[in-house]
Amino acid sequence: MALKKEQLIQMYTNLVRTRKMDELVVKSLMEGKVVGFFHSGQGSEAVGVGACSFLRDDDFVYPHHRGHGISYMLAKGASLKEYLAEHYGRANGMAGGIAGFHGVDIKHGLFGSAGTIGSQFPVSVGWGLACKKNGRGQVTLCCFGDGSSNRGTLHEAMNVAAVWKLPIVWLCENNLYAQFMPLKDAYAREDIADLAAGYNMPGVVVDGQDVIAVHEAVQAAVERARAGEGPSLIECKTYRYRSHSEGSSDISHVDPRPAEEIEAWKKRDPIKLFREKLLEQKILTAAENKRIEKEADEWVADADKFATEGKVPGPEIFENALYVE
Numbered sequence: 548m549a550l551k552k553e554q555l556i557q558m559y560t561n562l563v564r565t566r567k568m569d570e571l572v573v574k575s576l577m578e579g580k581v582v583g584f585f586h587s588g589q590g591s592e593a594v595g596v597g598a599c600s601f602l603r604d605d606d607f608v609y610p611h612h613r614g615h616g617i618s619y620m621l622a623k624g625a626s627l628k629e630y631l632a633e634h635y636g637r638a639n640g641m642a643g644g645i646a647g648f649h650g651v652d653i654k655h656g657l658f659g660s661a662g663t664i665g666s667q668f669p670v671s672v673g674w675g676l677a678c679k680k681n682g683r684g685q686v687t688l689c690c691f692g693d694g695s696s697n698r699g700t701l702h703e704a705m706n707v708a709a710v711w712k713l714p715i716v717w718l719c720e721n722n723l724y725a726q727f728m729p730l731k732d733a734y735a736r737e738d739i740a741d742l743a744a745g746y747n748m749p750g751v752v753v754d755g756q757d758v759i760a761v762h763e764a765v766q767a768a769v770e771r772a773r774a775g776e777g778p779s780l781i782e783c784k785t786y787r788y789r790s791h792s793e794g795s796s797d798i799s800h801v802d803p804r805p806a807e808e809i810e811a812w813k814k815r816d817p818i819k820l821f822r823e824k825l826l827e828q829k830i831l832t833a834a835e836n837k838r839i840e841k842e843a844d845e846w847v848a849d850a851d852k853f854a855t856e857g858k859v860p861g862p863e864i865f866e867n868a869l870y871v872e
Contacts, residue, residue: 552830554600554601555825556825556831557600558596558597558600558622558758558759558762558821559818559821559825559831559839560839560842560843561596561618561621561622562618562758562818563839563840563843564621564627564843564847565596565614565617565618565621566592566818567843567844567846567847568617568621568627568630568631568847569587569588569592569614569617570589571631571847571850571851572585572587572614572615572631573585573587573789573793575631575634575635575851576793576794577793580635580854580855581634582634582635582636583634583647583648584792584793584794585615585634585648585793586613586614586791586793587614587787587790587792587793588611588613588614588617588787589787589788589789590722590785590789590812590813590816590817591613591614591618591720591755591783591786591787591817592618592758592817593618593755593756593757593761593785593821594611594618594690594718594720594755594761594783594785595610595611595614595616595619595620595621595622595690596618596622596758596761597622597759597761597762597765598619598622598688598690598718598761599618599619599620599622599623600622600762602622602623602656602686602688602769603685604655604656605656605683605685606656606686606687606688606769607656607658607671607674607675607677607678607687608623608656608657608687608688608690609658609670609674609687609688609689609690610657610690611690611691611692611718611720612660612692613720613722613787615630615634615650616650616657616660617630619690620650620652620657623652623655623656624655625641625650625652625657626652627850628849628850628854629641629650629652630650631850631851631853631854632853632857633647633648633649634647634648634854635857636859637854637858637859637860638857638858638860639853639854639857639858640857642659643860644857644860645860646659648660649661649662664694664695664698665695665699665701667690667695668691668695668698668701668704669700669703671689671717672708672713672715674715675687675714675715676711676713678713679711679712679713684714684773686714686715686716686769686772686773687713687714687715687716688715688716688769689716689717689718690718690719690720691717691718691719691720692719692720692721692722692725693719693720693722693723693724693730693734694724694725694726694733695725696719696734696739696742697725697734701742702742702745705742705743705746706746708746708777708778709746709747709748709777709778712775712777712778713777713778714772714775714777714778715772715778716765716769716772716778716779717780717781718765718781718783719739719740719780719782719783720755720783720785721739721755721782721783721784721785722785724787724804726791727798727799727800727801728800729799729800732800738752738782739780740752740780742780746778748777748779749771749779749780750779750781750782751764751768751779751781751782752782752784753781753782753783753784754783755783755784755785755786755817756785756786756816756817756820757817757820757821758817758821759821761781764781765781767779768781785817786809786812788809788812788813
């Protein structure tokens with residue numbers, strides 16, 4: 548189904564805000580405001596925005612760790628004020644300021660994530676089983692990177708999901724590098740989507756810099772899942788502009804990532820590509836773009852103010868916990 552003008556503008560707005568929030572977190576980390584670390588997602592915003600825009604609130608999403616899930620959570624409807632406050636270690640954060648990047652927003656189907664690579668697969672099988680048992684047409688979107696594709700849990704989870712016809716969309720954000728390891732040196736084939744054939748489910752490769760291509764592929768898989776036809780695998784070819792994590796060396800094995808490679812991908816920036824398309828089709832005007840940019844700056848500043856002014860969590864954080872040892 549074709550997207551309406553307001554939906555296209557919303558997706559573009561989400562892309563712009565995702566980039567600006569990511570830039571703020573990088574800056575805040577350098578200023579000592581962020582507690583812990585950060586894995587920037589600059590360059591791959593179209594994957595999360597394209598995948599999660601217009602999902603149902605009760606659909607479950609396990610975000611990818613790039614950008615600590617900014618694009619996925621924002622497009623799903625979560626408030627990123629609380630996201631930022633969580634990174635600042637403040638009590639008004641998504642998880643009370645004690646969980647770092649493990650943000651939770653139950654209302655929007657976000658139940659957190661884990662730092663263990665590959666743990667998203669069995670967890671998503673559980674969510675997918677819950678979706679099927681609920682009988683309400685819910686879907687689970689499980690997001691992972693190319694590095695996770697070599698984990699044994701992926702194969703176990705995909706096999707069970709296929710056998711049980713669980714409503715799961717497996718979404719691979721392939722940015723060509725698993726930390727410092729180039730995918731070409733860790734995977735025998737060119738496309739991770741080829742794994743789908745082993746589990747008798749569709750496997751699709753899309754341009755991860757094209758937010759509409761991602762959206763259309765995910766929506767097709769979501770419709771299939773809602774209809775009871777089982778899981779699908781979508782691979783989004785994308786790229787990260789910055790190092791694996793802020794402060795770490797930006798290397799391929801032990802050598803710097805090729806500058807020409809980075810620049811070539813920056814020429815296909817997902818925000819620039821979508822903006823140019825909308826302007827060309829007269830869906831977006833220069834004035835509207837200026838307004839979106841200005842409002843995004845104000846939105847980010849407001850989130851920074853909210854997070855900065857939050858209190859440091861104390862013992863009271865556990866008063867409303869479901870279980871305390």
